[in-house]
Amino acid sequence: MLYLYALTEHPTVLPTGTPLTAESLDGIDAVVGVVGDDKIEPTEQAILEHARVVDEITALNDAVLPARFGRGYADLDSLERAVAERADSLRAALDRVRGCQEFGLRVFSNSDEALSAGGSGREYMLGRLEARQRAERLADELHAPLAAVARTATRSVGATPHLLLSASYLVSRDAVDDFHAALRGLEDAHPELTVACTGPWPPYSFATAEVETE
Amino acid sequence: MSEARLPAQHEVTLLELVDRVLNKGVVLTGDVTLSVAGVDLVYVGLRVLIASVASLEEERA
Numbered sequence: 589m590l591y592l593y594a595l596t597e598h599p600t601v602l603p604t605g606t607p608l609t610a611e612s613l614d615g616i617d618a619v620v621g622v623v624g625d626d627k628i629e630p631t632e633q634a635i636l637e638h639a640r641v642v643d644e645i646t647a648l649n650d651a652v653l654p655a656r657f658g659r660g661y662a663d664l665d666s667l668e669r670a671v672a673e674r675a676d677s678l679r680a681a682l683d684r685v686r687g688c689q690e691f692g693l694r695v696f697s698n699s700d701e702a703l704s705a706g707g708s709g710r711e712y713m714l715g716r717l718e719a720r721q722r723a724e725r726l727a728d729e730l731h732a733p734l735a736a737v738a739r740t741a742t743r744s745v746g747a748t749p750h751l752l753l754s755a756s757y758l759v760s761r762d763a764v765d766d767f768h769a770a771l772r773g774l775e776d777a778h779p780e781l782t783v784a785c786t787g788p789w790p791p792y793s794f795a796t797a798e799v800e801t802e
Numbered sequence: 803m804s805e806a807r808l809p810a811q812h813e814v815t816l817l818e819l820v821d822r823v824l825n826k827g828v829v830l831t832g833d834v835t836l837s838v839a840g841v842d843l844v845y846v847g848l849r850v851l852i853a854s855v856a857s858l859e860e861e862r863a
Contacts, residue, residue, distance in 0.1 A: 595828055630824075639823050656827035670830035678828070692818045784814045792826035 589660045590620040590667055591628070593638065594645045594790075595653040597682050603644040611664060613671045616678055619645055620667070628658045646790040651686040653678065653795040681795060688739055688758045689788035691767065695730055695753040696782040697723070723747040730774055730781075731755055737766040742793055752781065756793040764788070 593608070600610040600617040610617040621641075628634070635657055642654045661667040671678065707715070727747035735741040738757040747753060759767045775783050 592830070635820060635823050639819055642823075654822075654827045656825070656829050657823045659830065667830075673831060681828075692822075694814060694818075786815050786818045789818075789822060792822035795826065795828045 589623050589662060590664065591623045592618060592620055592655040592659045592661065592667070593641050594619045594655055595671070595678060595682070596645065596649050597651040597686075600645075601648040603641075603648060606641070606644070608641070608645075611667065613668050614675055616671055616675060616682070618667055618671060620661075623660065628660055630658060642790050651682040652790060653681055653685065654790045654792045655795075684740065685758065685791040685794055687762075688760050688791060688794075689764065690791045690793055691757045691759055691785055691787035692789060692793075693734065693753060693755050693757065693771075693786075694751060694784045695727070696784070697750055697752055698780055698782060699749075719749045720747070723749045723752050727753040730778070733770045733773065734767065737763050737770055739763075740794065758791055758794045759788075 590611075596610065596617045596619060598610075598612050598615050598617045600619060602608050602610055602619070606621075608619055608621050610619050638657050642652075646652045646654070661670065724747045730753050731741070731743060734755070734757055738759050741755060741757045743753070743755040757767065771783065771785055775781075
């Protein structure tokens with residue numbers, strides 16, 4: 589069985605010393621490894637190994653669409669059919685991620701104020717509603733300067749008073765310094781928040797044609 | 803809701819990695835997919851791991 593790690597732009601530079609191959613399918617390369625049995629066990633070790641291989645491919649190539657974990661194909665024909673079916677949107681996605689890195693962001697509020705709303709049931713509900721609206725306004729305010737330096741961004745909907753913002757940013761390598769500067773600006777402006785930024789990641793969150801971006 | 807504790811950076815990183823590898827990334831048709839039950843088990847394992855790291859840290863503090 590062929591196990592899919594990533595789709596890349598032809599020609600692909602493969603990590604040395606690995607048994608990977610790049611199958612060229614109409615300008616799109618599928619980076620695959622051969623796996624023995626027909627079952628892929630979702631162990632923590634297997635997930636981390638997948639992530640490691642995708643990291644290596646991303647380090648060597650400019651446009652990479654990481655594959656989701658655990659996708660195997662019976663043979664080259666079935667993989668070829670699967671790529672051909674979506675070739676146009678895959679090419680568009682490769683264009684979008686070219687030269688970019690992904691950063692993840694989660695912003696937590698240190699305040700317990702939202703949880704301590706007391707009073708009557710009605711007051712409590714109004715308090716909750718107000719806290720949620722405040723959280724959404726703050727989330728917009730935090731997101732805007734980061735999205736402005738990103739090529740594109742995707743945000744999970746619905747800020748909560750505790751987890752204010754959960755978002756991913758696709759940032760051109762040239763703009764990474766600007767992104768970090770914007771991030772430091774937010775941290776300075778909001779010492780009451782915990783800002784957890786992770787990355788650079790391969791562009792997992794921007795690898796599908798259907799990804800909702802803003 | 804008992805969520806007063808804030809997650810440490812490395813816990814966030816691990817969750818973000820697993821989230822990306824399992825839930826994002828390109829999906830094509832005609833593939834051999836995993837059983838959902840198996841993936842859930844990984845998540846449960848990670849949450850248990852993260853919860854135990856957190857309680858260890860609290861004990862030390």
